[in-house]
Amino acid sequence: MNLTIAEENYIKSIFKLQEGTETVSTNAIAYELDTKPASVTDMAKKLKEKKLIDYEKYHGITLTAEGKKIALQIIRRHRLWECFLVDKLSFSWEEVHELAEELEHVRSEKLTTRLSDFLGNPTTDPHGDPIPDAQGKMNKIRSLQPLDKAAAKRLEVAAVNDQSTALLEFLNAKGIRLGTQIEVIERYEFDNSVEIKIKNQPAFTISEQVSKNILVRPL
Amino acid sequence: MNLTIAEENYIKSIFKLQEGTETVSTNAIAYELDTKPASVTDMAKKLKEKKLIDYEKYHGITLTAEGKKIALQIIRRHRLWECFLVDKLSFSWEEVHELAEELEHVRSEKLTTRLSDFLGNPTTDPHGDPIPDAQGKMNKIRSLQPLDKAAAKRLEVAAVNDQSTALLEFLNAKGIRLGTQIEVIERYEFDNSVEIKIKNQPAFTISEQVSKNILVRPL
DNA sequence: AATAAAGTTTAGACAAATCTAAATATTTTG
DNA sequence: CAAAATATTTAGATTTGTCTAAACTTTATT
Known part of the structure; x- marks a missing residue:
């Protein structure tokens, strides 16, 4: 094809x-x-x-089934290149999406396999998204919940739902990255904002728009 | 542009x-x-x-000057990707040209710089061709001569003039790679073929078509 | 259920990159 | 140096991906 x-x-x-x-x-x-x-x-x-x-x-x-297969191959290439850019070339997570959009279109199974091996066959990309394997199988670690809906008080950031530079730079500024542990202090009903605290830092409040796009798992 | x-x-x-x-x-x-x-x-x-x-x-x-500048940028990207594929992903030299043809079109100065750093700022690609620096400056190590015209008897292979899979696979089969030391045994005038010998191997003859595309330096 | 609103498709146009066939320019040669 | 050969350009068409404006379908609303 x-x-x-x-x-x-x-x-x-x-x-x-x-x-x-x-x-x-x-x-x-x-x-x-x-x-x-x-x-x-x-x-x-x-x-x-x-x-x-x-x-x-x-x-x-x-x-169709064939269409899905192809989609997963593209996503695999995209996410592997993102890993490469972050792990090997020291890019930060908000910079890699656009570059990976271009690199993903180089269709070579051999290249993809070798790149994956070179990276140690990672299973998630720098934004926490799962990387499909060569057969198109992908861990649906969607036991994850968006922060605006998570019930627990103590949470860990596992992924983000939005690759936009704007969001990722905002998270950088706030010290939020994958693996960051968060404590929910308060939820405000009127605008669905959330007050959160990261260890050794003063608490701050984030909007629903942001919290929707932070995927967390309970600790 | x-x-x-x-x-x-x-x-x-x-x-x-x-x-x-x-x-x-x-x-x-x-x-x-x-x-x-x-x-x-x-x-x-x-x-x-x-x-x-x-x-x-x-x-x-x-x-024009601007056109040359752009050409050198493209060549730089092409050759750096070739280095990456060979040095980091263990491709062999005859496989990388086509992949690099695609990767070279990802235009990002930051990516190019970081890739170059990651590779240790190489100055030649896997075929012996010089890699232009970020300013477009390129070592013209064209003190090199094609094997069919080289005067000396003892030579070292420094580059190849043709990236075709066919030639490179032929050279692989004959044990000729960059750095290989060659002794010229005989030159045959009627078809410009050359009999050569590589250490610890029986001598063999190569056609003008091949020897034209092997660039050597005297030892 | 009729009408308004929203969503989707068609028709016709355009830019990029290519092609073939015909026309034109340059170079080579007898 | 004129004719033949070669090289180059133009004209007109095609494909891919896109657009706008108009027409049509579906859905939501009163």
């Missing part, structure tokens, strides 16, 4: 949006890829032709 | 062909890039518009 970079990006977006919901809307994909719904419709026809998605006019899109 | 991958490939080819000769022909570029002369003409207009080449209809192409 020979895919263009654009096709790969569509497959990846559909996979991402499909988590949870069954079928993905034209609009959602357009928003995710920063393009227009009409363009998505055009591409949907092509991907259907290639049997990578199921698609009926006006009724949304889902990946 | 925002270039497409196609534009980068044209720049790189022109740079390569420009060595020695002053102006590069439409035909030569078309052959190098495995495309048609008409396509080269079209692209020449675009690159001229962007001031990366000097071009007058029917009178060939040369890179």
Whole structure:
């Protein structure tokens, strides 16, 4: 299956949006890829032709088994490159997403396998996201909960839900990284903000928008 | 300067062909890039518009200073990735050219700098070609001569002139790699073939086509 | 259930990169 | 130096991925 970079990006977006919901809307994909719904419709026809998605006019899109397989390969490459950039080239976690978006399109199984070996076959990327193995199997460590919904008081940061530079820089500034231990001091109902404390630091409050995107596990 | 991958490939080819000769022909570029002369003409207009080449209809192409600068950046990235693939991921020298052709198009100065540092700032790639530094300066170790023209009897292999898998696999099979020491036993005039000997091995003969592409330095 | 709102698709256009075939320019050669 | 050979360019078409504007479907609302 020979895919263009654009096709790969569509497959990846559909996979991402499909988590949870069954079928993905034209609009959602357009928003995710920063393009227009009409363009998505055009591409949907092509991907259907290639049997990578199921698609009926006006009724949304889902990946076929083959489509999912390809999505997982792309995600695997993306996350391995992120590990490489952080572990070997000392990039910080907010810098690597965009570079990995480009590197992920180099399709070579041999390269992917060797890169993975070189990195010690990591199972999570610098944002805490699981890395699919060569067969496309991925640990769904989604025993994780977003901080805004977690019940326990003592928590550990395990992943982030959003790769945007803005969020990651904010977390850097606050001293929040993967593995950081957090104590929930107070939850404020009126705006769903949370007051939290990190060891040896004064407590501070974060908005719902932020806490939604921090995935934690109870300690 | 925002270039497409196609534009980068044209720049790189022109740079390569420009060595020695002053102006590069439409035909030569078309052959190098495995495309048609008409396509080269079209692209020449675009690159001229962007001031990366000097071009007058029917009178060939040369890179401007800016064009050369960009070419050297691309070559730098290409050769650094080749080093990475061989030194860190254990690829062999005949496998890396095609992968590097893809990786070289990831344009990030920070990535390039860090990759170079990670590799110990190498100055030659796995085929013996010099790697331009961040300023575009490149050791012209072209005190090197092709084996078919070298005068001395005892020689060391310093580089190869052709990245094709076919040649490199041939050299692998014959035990010829960078640093291999060669003794010239005999030169045959009628077909310009050379009989050579590598330490602890029986002598063998190689064709002009091969010896042209092996760059050596006297010992 | 009819209508308004929201979402999606079609039609037609455009830019990038390519191609073929025909036209034109340059170079080589008898 | 004119004709032939070679090289280059133009004209017109194609593919991929995109867009806008208009048309159409589905869904939500009153």
